[in-house]
Each structure stands twice: as C-alpha cells, then as structure tokens.
Amino acid sequence: DAKTTQPNSMESNEEEPVHLPCNHSTISGTDYIHWYRQLPSQGPEYVIHGLTSNVNNRMASLAIAEDRKSSTLILHRATLRDAAVYYCILRRDNNAGNMLTFGGGTRLMVKP
Amino acid sequence: DGGITQSPKYLFRKEGQNVTLSCEQNLNHDAMYWYRQDPGQGLRLIYYSQIVNDFQKGDIAEGYSVSREKKESFPLTVTSAQKNPTAFYLCASSIVAGNTIYFGEGSWLTVV
Numbered sequence: 001d002a003k004t005t006q007p008n009s010m011e012s013n014e015e016e017p018v019h020l021p022c023n024h025s026t027i028s029g030t031d032y033i034h035w036y037r038q039l040p041s042q043g044p045e046y047v048i049h050g051l052t053s054n055v056n057n058r059m060a061s062l063a064i065a066e067d068r069k070s071s072t073l074i075l076h077r078a079t080l081r082d083a084a085v086y087y088c089i090l091r092r093d094n095n096a097g098n099m100l101t102f103g104g105g106t107r108l109m110v111k112p
Numbered sequence: 113d114g115g116i117t118q119s120p121k122y123l124f125r126k127e128g129q130n131v132t133l134s135c136e137q138n139l140n141h142d143a144m145y146w147y148r149q150d151p152g153q154g155l156r157l158i159y160y161s162q163i164v165n166d167f168q169k170g171d172i173a174e175g176y177s178v179s180r181e182k183k184e185s186f187p188l189t190v191t192s193a194q195k196n197p198t199a200f201y202l203c204a205s206s207i208v209a210g211n212t213i214y215f216g217e218g219s220w221l222t223v224v
Contacts, residue, residue, distance in 0.1 A: 102154040
C-alpha cells in the first residue's frame, strides 16, 4: 500500500488558519486521500476526502496537488477544539477491503 | 441516534484470562473492523469483516479472535495468547468495504 508522510507535530494560534501537509509520492490513480482526526481518548472521526479536485465541507478544505503526490488539509480558523492528531490516509478503490492504514499522524496544538 | 457502541469503556483483566469486547452498530453497515492503538501510536488493524459470517485477519491478528454472526455485531476476544494486550481498542464500520469508516468511542483494556 502507498504510504503517507506527515510532520509529527504543528502549532497554531487560535482563530488563525492551519495548513496540515501530507506527502504521498507513491499514490496510485485509484487511491483516495482521506483525512481523519482523533481527539484525546476518542475514536478517530472522518474529516474529509478527495481524489483529484479540491474539496470543501463544513469542517475543512482539502487541497490536492496537481500531480497528487501531496495534499494539504486546511482548517480555516483553528479553535481549541481542533487540537487533535490528524491522520492522512490513502484508500484504494477496490473490493479487497477497506483496510485504512493509520500512520503516526500530525499532533496539532492550538494556542489561545 | 445511529452509531457504533463499544463496551465496556474500561476493562481490567488478569493475566491468563480471555476477555471479550463488544461492538454494536445500528448504521446498517456491511463492513466492520477492529483496530488497536498503543499510547502515542497510530492504529493497527486486528481483524475486519466485509459481510456477515466472514472475516479476515489484519496486520496483528495473533492472540485475538472475532465472530460475525449478525450484521450489527462484531465482538473481539482478546485471548491469553496475546502477550501484551494492554491498549486502546477501536471498533469501526463502513457501508461497504472501501467507503468512509466510522469509529466507536473505544475500549481501554488493562492487564493487571
């Protein structure tokens, strides 16, 4: 399976935008880019996903590079509740199973 | 409300004992998963099931067993063969294999 690389941690100030990068240089044409986040002592929650085009939802935006070898999760205004570990994951579109592989993720710290 | 329910939230087990973690979902999802998370680490897949009466081993299945007799239930048994079972266990489900995964709140297992 294609791997992703994320920084271990990032810091942001409250109410400022946050750009969380992810590299996936071995991505294949059928791999979807998924982002999840995990608050302390909770299960991960889905944030957003995309294939080729940029995506927006109520939680965040996903910017995908033209060559798809990297992507960026954008939180437009960070709040203290956004402090979490953010996972960037590739999911292949086949019927072999949805075995999302979670790496270490990026721990986002938000300062008031 | 629809969702995934894991129980118990906290469980203590003596060495040499088997313990079963419950996972129930009322989302009508076909696929279900069990992940293990150690402190400060990412998630690792233990077992997954794409449909009732079928399940497959994940990356770290040794010392664990599962059953999928009903669509809504996917219990995980941690056997005495699992040498280091203390961890945070997460159950998840998706509509079909290959779609967005939704997670339960997790179960903390401590061996004493």
